[in-house]
Amino acid sequence: MKIAVVGTGYVGLVTGTCFAETGNTVSCIDIDEKKVDSLKNGKITIYEPGLEVIFERNLSQGRLSFTTDLKEGIEGAKIIFLALPTPPGEDGSADLQYVLKVAEDLGPLLNEYAVIVDKSTVPVGTAEKVKAKVAEGAKVDFDVVSNPEFLREGVAVDDFMKPDRVVIGTTSEKAKKLMETLYTPLVRQGNPVIFMDEKSAELTKYAANSFLATKITFMNEIANMCELLGADVDAVRKGVGTDSRIGKRFLFAGIGYGGSCFPKDVQALAKSAEQVNYDFRILKSVMDVNEDQKTKLVPRIKEYFNGDLTGKTIAIWGLSFKPYTDDIREAPALYNIEQLLAAGAEVKAYDPEAMENVRNQIGEKITFCDDAYSAVNNADALLVATEWPVFRTPDFDKLSTLLKNKVIFDGRNLYTLEEMKELGFTYISIGRETING
Numbered sequence: 381m382k383i384a385v386v387g388t389g390y391v392g393l394v395t396g397t398c399f400a401e402t403g404n405t406v407s408c409i410d411i412d413e414k415k416v417d418s419l420k421n422g423k424i425t426i427y428e429p430g431l432e433v434i435f436e437r438n439l440s441q442g443r444l445s446f447t448t449d450l451k452e453g454i455e456g457a458k459i460i461f462l463a464l465p466t467p468p469g470e471d472g473s474a475d476l477q478y479v480l481k482v483a484e485d486l487g488p489l490l491n492e493y494a495v496i497v498d499k500s501t502v503p504v505g506t507a508e509k510v511k512a513k514v515a516e517g518a519k520v521d522f523d524v525v526s527n528p529e530f531l532r533e534g535v536a537v538d539d540f541m542k543p544d545r546v547v548i549g550t551t552s553e554k555a556k557k558l559m560e561t562l563y564t565p566l567v568r569q570g571n572p573v574i575f576m577d578e579k580s581a582e583l584t585k586y587a588a589n590s591f592l593a594t595k596i597t598f599m600n601e602i603a604n605m606c607e608l609l610g611a612d613v614d615a616v617r618k619g620v621g622t623d624s625r626i627g628k629r630f631l632f633a634g635i636g637y638g639g640s641c642f643p644k645d646v647q648a649l650a651k652s653a654e655q656v657n658y659d660f661r662i663l664k665s666v667m668d669v670n671e672d673q674k675t676k677l678v679p680r681i682k683e684y685f686n687g688d689l690t691g692k693t694i695a696i697w698g699l700s701f702k703p704y705t706d707d708i709r710e711a712p713a714l715y716n717i718e719q720l721l722a723a724g725a726e727v728k729a730y731d732p733e734a735m736e737n738v739r740n741q742i743g744e745k746i747t748f749c750d751d752a753y754s755a756v757n758n759a760d761a762l763l764v765a766t767e768w769p770v771f772r773t774p775d776f777d778k779l780s781t782l783l784k785n786k787v788i789f790d791g792r793n794l795y796t797l798e799e800m801k802e803l804g805f806t807y808i809s810i811g812r813e814t815i816n817g
């Protein structure tokens with residue numbers, strides 16, 4: 381089947397590439413000429429494990445193409461995905477300008493029936509708005525479907541190709557059939573395609589992200605209690621996570637959730653609630669707690685240095701909001717950097733993939749190092765902000781020699797308390813006993 385994907389950012393590129401991999405002819409459209417040029421020339425624009433190989437295969441075999449021309453891109457497409465940004469507007473609600481602009485442009489360009497799919501995360505009622513916009517210029521029949529995306533960065537290909545479920549919001553039988561055909565190769569494992577109405581599908585996406593953010597935040601609060609009560613959050617996590625009603629995943633305490641989605645989606649759902657005069661109290665607490673959690677180690681660092689960080693050098697391991705991505709949107713590391721610099725410290729950082737993005741955002745305010753050990757060389761302390769595998773089993777002898785003080789502030793609980801005690805480090809982590817080396 382011929383499909384089109386409008387917006388070739390993270391979700392658009394994964395969607396287009398994966399649907400090409402399942403035998404469809406996919407045309408991806410983006411207004412960013414530089415991006416389109418790069419993709420046309422076989423140069424992938426995001427770091428996502430496993431994506432490059434299928435991107436190259438489908439590009440070279442002619443199933444995947446890129447253009448800046450919407451008319452050319454949607455020509456003959458039975459399904460048109462909108463994978464456009466929905467960033468927070470000034471008041472925190474999702475900004476629909478990109479989605480509605482493309483909807484408006486699409487109307488007059490349709491010359492046969494097509495299904496237009498909201499793949500972006502959009503508030504309840506957006507399918508209706510998109511339908512109205514397309515209808516302004518359309519001369520042919522069309523349907524608008526909500527099909528939210530649940531992929532995680534870093535494991536996006538697997539999440540897309542073997543989804544736990546596919547949610548499709550539509551009341552049109554014709555659209556349902558086409559969507560079912562498209563997704564059949566991806567749900568062979570018996571995972572369900574769940575059909576529902578458009579509004580419920582739209583809300584499902586916000587409910588899923590907000591629930592996961594709440595789950596993490598709940599554990600972060602338990603971690604804070606553990607510190608006050610002398611309990612160990614890792615033990616508590618195992619204890620509660622083995623209850624199948626709770627589940628083991630997304631229970632890891634740390635320095636808060638970040639990324640391009642949880643922060644913005646929790647905020648957007650809270651805003652949607654406000655708009656219908658509903659006081660969604662849990663979400664307000666989740667946002668509040670996460671705000672504090674992101675930088676909760678900075679006061680501990682200050683305390684260690686008797687309240688004065690002037691002239692101290694802090695090494696940071698990990699800049700991306702989580703491992704296996706170069707995405708730094710709302711990354712806790714950046715908030716820590718900001719506070720450390722404000723307190724007069726210098727920062728030396730290393731990240732396997734995200735340094736270029738950080739450099740583009742904050743310039744040379746910090747020192748970027750070639751590897752993990754150069755970052756700690758002559759630093760006064762180490763702060764671990766992202767759990768990249770390369771940080772999991774460092775050479776602790778080397779660390780002891782390179783660091784001026786044997787002290788680690790660990791925002792991701794990478795090391796065991798036993799090894800830290802044995803090695804004589806001062807070790808401050810999340811929701812666990814402080815080890816005084």
Ligand SMILES: NC(=O)C1=CN([C@@H]2O[C@H](COP(=O)(O)OP(=O)(O)OC[C@H]3O[C@@H](n4cnc5c(N)ncnc54)[C@H](O)[C@@H]3O)[C@@H](O)[C@H]2O)C=CC1
Binds near residue numbers: 529
């Ligand atoms: N990044 C992620 O992991 C996930 C994101 N989502 C949702 O998917 C949507 C897209 O997110 P990302 O892919 O991360 O965004 P992104 O910002 O990486 O990509 C959006 C792309 O749309 C393009 N664009 C903007 N206006 C356009 C227009 N008029 N015509 C054609 N292209 C245009 C931009 O140039 C950009 O390449 C958002 O609603 C997001 O919440 C959902 C699940 C996962």
Ligand SMILES: O=C(O)[C@H]1O[C@H](OP(=O)(O)OP(=O)(O)OC[C@H]2O[C@@H](n3ccc(=O)[nH]c3=O)[C@H](O)[C@@H]2O)[C@H](O)[C@@H](O)[C@@H]1O
Binds near residue numbers: 530532633702
């Ligand atoms: O809508 C989206 O964009 C996506 O948002 C998240 O995916 P993603 O942002 O890629 O990353 P996650 O793996 O969910 O991690 C988000 C944040 O939570 C943190 N986290 C995650 C899990 C955990 O146990 N503890 C924890 O602090 C991570 O470090 C990270 O900062 C969701 O998991 C996806 O299902 C969804 O499609």
